[in-house]
Amino acid sequence: MTMFFQQLVNGITQGGLYALLAIAYSLVYGVMGLVNFSTGSIYMLGAMSSWLVCKYIIESFWLSVLISFGVGFVVAFVLEKIAFSAIRGATRIASLICTIGFSQFINEAVALIFGKATQGMSTFFDQELFAFLGVHISVMQAVLVVTVIIILVALQFFVYRTRIGLAIRTVSMDEKTAGLMGINVNRTISIAFSLSGACAAIAGLMGAVYYRSFSAYMGWMPGIKSFSAAVFGGLSSMPGAILGGYLMGIIENFGVQVFSTGYRDVISFIVMIVFLLVRPQGILGSKKKVKL
Amino acid sequence: MKKVFMFLMVVVLLFSIAACGEKTSSGSKDKIRIALTAPLTGNQAKYGESFKNTVSLACKQWNDKGGVLGRELELVINDSAGDSAQAASVAQKVVSDSSIFAQVGDFSAPCSMAAQPIYDAAKMIQIAPTCSAVTFARGSKWSFQIVGNQVLQGRFMAQWMFDEGVRKVAMLYLNNDWGVSVKDYVGDIFKELGGEVVLQEPYSDGETDFSAALTKARDANPDALFIASYYNDGAAICIQRANLGWEIPVYNPGTVYSPEFLEIGGSAVEGVLTNVGFFPDDPGPAAATFVEEYKNLYKSDPDYYGACAYDAFNVLVEAIKRAGELDNEKVREEIAATDYEGVTGNITFDENGDALKTYIKIIVKDGKFTAYR
Amino acid sequence: MERKRYSKYNRLLVALAALIIVLILPYVFSGYILQIAVYAYIYILLASSLNLLIGYAGIFSMGHVGFYCVGAYTSALLATKLDMPFVICFFAAGLLAALAGAFVGFVALRLNDIFFAFATMGLSEVIRIVIQNSDFTNGTLGVTGIPLPEWFGRSMNREEFYYLVVVIVVIVVVLISKLAKSHTGRTLAMIRDDQNAAASLGVNIFKYKMMVMVLSCFIAGLAGSLYATFIQYINASNFGITVSINIIAMVAIGGMGTVSGPVIGAILLQLLPEYIRFLSNFRQIIYGAAIVISIMFAPKGLVGIRWRRIKLIDQLCCLFETKLNNEES
Numbered sequence A: 001m002t003m004f005f006q007q008l009v010n011g012i013t014q015g016g017l018y019a020l021l022a023i024a025y026s027l028v029y030g031v032m033g034l035v036n037f038s039t040g041s042i043y044m045l046g047a048m049s050s051w052l053v054c055k056y057i058i059e060s061f062w063l064s065v066l067i068s069f070g071v072g073f074v075v076a077f078v079l080e081k082i083a084f085s086a087i088r089g090a091t092r093i094a095s096l097i098c099t100i101g102f103s104q105f106i107n108e109a110v111a112l113i114f115g116k117a118t119q120g121m122s123t124f125f126d127q128e129l130f131a132f133l134g135v136h137i138s139v140m141q142a143v144l145v146v147t148v149i150i151i152l153v154a155l156q157f158f159v160y161r162t163r164i165g166l167a168i169r170t171v172s173m174d175e176k177t178a179g180l181m182g183i184n185v186n187r188t189i190s191i192a193f194s195l196s197g198a199c200a201a202i203a204g205l206m207g208a209v210y211y212r213s214f215s216a217y218m219g220w221m222p223g224i225k226s227f228s229a230a231v232f233g234g235l236s237s238m239p240g241a242i243l244g245g246y247l248m249g250i251i252e253n254f255g256v257q258v259f260s261t262g263y264r265d266v267i268s269f270i271v272m273i274v275f276l277l278v279r280p281q282g283i284l285g286s287k288k289k290v291k292l
Numbered sequence B: 001m002k003k004v005f006m007f008l009m010v011v012v013l014l015f016s017i018a019a020c021g022e023k024t025s026s027g028s029k030d031k032i033r034i035a036l037t038a039p040l041t042g043n044q045a046k047y048g049e050s051f052k053n054t055v056s057l058a059c060k061q062w063n064d065k066g067g068v069l070g071r072e073l074e075l076v077i078n079d080s081a082g083d084s085a086q087a088a089s090v091a092q093k094v095v096s097d098s099s100i101f102a103q104v105g106d107f108s109a110p111c112s113m114a115a116q117p118i119y120d121a122a123k124m125i126q127i128a129p130t131c132s133a134v135t136f137a138r139g140s141k142w143s144f145q146i147v148g149n150q151v152l153q154g155r156f157m158a159q160w161m162f163d164e165g166v167r168k169v170a171m172l173y174l175n176n177d178w179g180v181s182v183k184d185y186v187g188d189i190f191k192e193l194g195g196e197v198v199l200q201e202p203y204s205d206g207e208t209d210f211s212a213a214l215t216k217a218r219d220a221n222p223d224a225l226f227i228a229s230y231y232n233d234g235a236a237i238c239i240q241r242a243n244l245g246w247e248i249p250v251y252n253p254g255t256v257y258s259p260e261f262l263e264i265g266g267s268a269v270e271g272v273l274t275n276v277g278f279f280p281d282d283p284g285p286a287a288a289t290f291v292e293e294y295k296n297l298y299k300s301d302p303d304y305y306g307a308c309a310y311d312a313f314n315v316l317v318e319a320i321k322r323a324g325e326l327d328n329e330k331v332r333e334e335i336a337a338t339d340y341e342g343v344t345g346n347i348t349f350d351e352n353g354d355a356l357k358t359y360i361k362i363i364v365k366d367g368k369f370t371a372y373r
Numbered sequence C: 001m002e003r004k005r006y007s008k009y010n011r012l013l014v015a016l017a018a019l020i021i022v023l024i025l026p027y028v029f030s031g032y033i034l035q036i037a038v039y040a041y042i043y044i045l046l047a048s049s050l051n052l053l054i055g056y057a058g059i060f061s062m063g064h065v066g067f068y069c070v071g072a073y074t075s076a077l078l079a080t081k082l083d084m085p086f087v088i089c090f091f092a093a094g095l096l097a098a099l100a101g102a103f104v105g106f107v108a109l110r111l112n113d114i115f116f117a118f119a120t121m122g123l124s125e126v127i128r129i130v131i132q133n134s135d136f137t138n139g140t141l142g143v144t145g146i147p148l149p150e151w152f153g154r155s156m157n158r159e160e161f162y163y164l165v166v167v168i169v170v171i172v173v174v175l176i177s178k179l180a181k182s183h184t185g186r187t188l189a190m191i192r193d194d195q196n197a198a199a200s201l202g203v204n205i206f207k208y209k210m211m212v213m214v215l216s217c218f219i220a221g222l223a224g225s226l227y228a229t230f231i232q233y234i235n236a237s238n239f240g241i242t243v244s245i246n247i248i249a250m251v252a253i254g255g256m257g258t259v260s261g262p263v264i265g266a267i268l269l270q271l272l273p274e275y276i277r278f279l280s281n282f283r284q285i286i287y288g289a290a291i292v293i294s295i296m297f298a299p300k301g302l303v304g305i306r307w308r309r310i311k312l313i314d315q316l317c318c319l320f321e322t323k324l325n326n327e328e329s
Helices: A002-032 A039-057 A061-085 A092-114 A139-161 A163-173 A175-180 A185-211 A220-233 A238-258 A261-278 B002-024 B045-064 B084-096 B109-121 B150-163 B177-193 B211-219 B231-243 B259-269 B285-298 B304-323 B328-336 C002-028 C031-057 C064-081 C086-108 C113-133 C158-181 C183-193 C195-200 C205-231 C241-254 C260-275 C277-297 C311-328
Strands: A128-132 A135-138 B032-038 B073-079 B100-104 B126-128 B143-145 B168-174 B196-203 B224-228 B250-252 B273-276 B339-342 B345-349 B360-365 B368-371
Touching: A002 A039, A002 A135, A002 A139, A002 A163, A002 A185, A002 A220, A002 A238, A002 B211, A039 A061, A039 A092, A039 A185, A039 A220, A061 A092, A061 A185, A061 C277, A092 C113, A092 C241, A092 C277, A128 A139, A135 A139, A139 A163, A139 A185, A139 A238, A163 A175, A163 A185, A175 A185, A185 B231, A220 A238, A220 A261, A220 C113, A238 A261, A238 B211, A261 B196, A261 B211, A261 C086, A261 C113, B032 B045, B032 B084, B032 B304, B045 B073, B045 B285, B045 B304, B073 B084, B084 B100, B084 B109, B084 C031, B084 C205, B100 B304, B100 B328, B109 B126, B109 B143, B109 B177, B126 B304, B150 B177, B150 B224, B150 B250, B150 B273, B168 B177, B168 B211, B177 B196, B177 B224, B196 B211, B211 B231, B224 B231, B231 B250, B231 B259, B285 B304, B304 B328, B304 B339, C002 C031, C002 C158, C031 C064, C031 C158, C031 C183, C031 C205, C031 C241, C031 C260, C064 C086, C064 C113, C064 C205, C064 C241, C086 C113, C086 C205, C113 C241, C158 C183, C158 C205, C183 C195, C183 C205, C195 C205, C241 C260, C241 C277, C260 C277
Parallel strands: B032 B073, B032 B100, B100 B126, B126 B143, B168 B196, B168 B224, B224 B250, B250 B273
Antiparallel strands: A128 A135, B273 B360, B339 B345, B360 B368
16 A cells, blocks of 8 residues: 555656656647657756756755756757748758757767766755655655646646737647738747747756756656657647646556566557557547647 | 769778778887777766776886886777777777787676677687676687676675575666676575565666655565666665665665765765775775875776776786787686786686676765775 | 760769779778778668658658667577578568568558657667567677678678678669659659648558558668677667667768768768767767758758859869860860
8 A cells, every 4th residue: 555655656756747848848739730859858958957056056946947947948949940940941850850969969968068977966855745654755746746736827827818828829720820810920939939948947957856866868768758648648738748747657657566667668658659549639639739 | 973973082081081090000019019998988988987097007007117028018098989889890990900919898798798709709818807797708718807797796795685684685776788697696696595585676777767666676575675776876776765765775786886876875875785896995905006006196096997907907917927928829828827916806717717706895884985894 | 965974974983983992992901990881881771771761751760770670689589599591580680670660650650740750769669678678589688699691601701791781782772772763762752742642643652651661671670680790799778769860860961862862971970980089979969960950051961962052162073074074085
């Protein structure tokens, strides 16, 4: 019983990271119908910036959040300009390949500057919140859940209650018509893309704090797996992406309990492939928005 | 036309650059040339650097004493980048250079083993300092390794755990050639001793989240946790174990012995039990001078892997000295007959070419590695 | 008319010269260069086969390494466990990889481009992880002692194997260029450029995509077999996603949808870092940056750049051509 609840807690914590990244995928997919392959690298950059802040400036969690958010936003902004805006009109494949190149470049550049080895990270919120029947929950795990909720609520507010949000929704429905209606499509896409980068960077910061470490390749697997999670929950719907993230985290952790850690990555890939075949719109997604 | 023209240009250019590089590498005939292959770039660059430092030091020490057989020693350093395809091409390069007599390296087992068939075919001696894979040394009569294979180390660790009263052990291991053989040998010997292995859980390279595996291990209710991990995963496992509030002795076969382990792990790694063959804080007489000279030269502590490479080079040169001539058959015989007091302990080889080693027990105490008593 | 014949004659001449260089390589250089050259040739096979998917059919696969891995393991296991001769291992590697490709294609080709990319990447990781965890493939220890092929009652030496690889690469590249010019090649290009238009003309899109997928995976499997046989030791950790990305880089930099593009890309990216040692630390960065730069500034790759627009090169070429003209007359 203890085991069951502990695995649930583990799954929810890890799922929180996936959910944040899945939101990032879902935002971009919503407006462009494309995927940013370097989301995992932005996750790593978020972790890196918080690590730098804590190591060289001040050990402050909130400053780290701010800086990570900024770094993610700016990097994604630049990335969108290069990989999508500059070559708009080229094939979709060209953009995808370009983001892969970017991802590779970012990872390797960081590896070259800070080394490929894992670095230690300052600890925040590592006190125990409570222990119940042998199930231990740390403050950090609670912070992670709260962060996901805050970001989800903020994004929902942003998308449904502001003018830019309206523009984003319009562009995601029909890009051409939105342009004809006088919406600045390029700017809208750019904003959505940058926000997705910021989300990924926040996820990276959370990952770094939770695992107390940072390394140049840490974004690779979360990047791929959270895409699986987004597909699982519904790439076209933000609550779907979050649900997918949490479910994926929980499934993985129970998967480890039943099979073994060696097959952990296989589990998430198989879930993704099965869903792509059987229900490509995901659990909560709507069918017409996913073009297959 | 222009495409083919360009293709031609590229091919000619590349191979002519290669040809230039090739020419410069043949050195003077009167020196004894020994190759060192190590991952100087790539993921394992840290260890490669250490190999390079210690072997250069050993080479310098021999030359200060006047070389061997009246000839100076020269080191030819090659980078394998920790990639087995690259290691094989480096091996080709080494065997095709007739002025190179023998080879020290590589660091990792996949690299050493990818290079092995090439050295074997060329009848060149290959001493891999840290290749502890059981299949390595017995794969060729020209291959030796210094670190000791996992049968011996496994027996040491299993015996230690058993002596401490551990009867049920859970094992987490890195799923690569090294981790798997550590798990096999420690596990088998522990069972032979009468203990029980309640869980053997592999994890992939690059895994960061161990909480699920640890929860599973805790559920199996063992007396001790054995982790076959390098320092980064080892530290992550210890941290997440602490987060779970799980108090249990943690054993490791020597691979977490590195300052980074203490730095990343912080208070969570307190009490971790591991072993080393060589311990800078408590060195034997041979090791004391090595540590001192290394510190003078490189301003840092040598690590265990580097010390193995240092011994590998010395074993080789000692054997050349005893053989009295540069004949690979004779030198091979002499290496096989080695009985050398190295910095990593006394070194003799079994019939396969695996070194027989002794180990020192250490524990993390107050944020430092200290001898275990 | 005159111009065309002249250029054809030249092209043949240059190709012949290139072939001579490739053929005399083992006599001029040592085993090291040979080793690297064979890797480069194997990458030519991989890049060309991936180019069939990306460049000709517009199918973006990120899991090409999976089929390469299947080929390498099939060949290695047949050779070491069943002592099969090389010819059988070689073709079995191709066939099994093609079978895997057919399966993946059947499962995933109905998806759109990004989903297909992620699905193939996921499947290639699944293949690697399963191999790494299974005892049958010797798990993480890898397969050792893979023999070189035998002929005339003895085992080949490395030089002979080099020529074998050259022959295979030439055959494959020539066949690919024939395919590109054939009816099938044109149909594929149509599918790539406008799938709906192709469908409305009654083209069975799925059939064509499936065909090119199987063919591409077959070639990747052959490449795997050559790799395993040549290096004599394989380990699942050599078949990670980075390899897929490297192959994509080769295709993108050389030029998608051209025959010579992947060849040039593979040779360039494989050989350049070998020689310029100080670059070896930057190798992966260069791959990443090269992808971005070539997509942005030279979307058709090196082959697609109009070199004649660069003045210096134009002058050089003019000089070269007039010289050839003079010799001809």
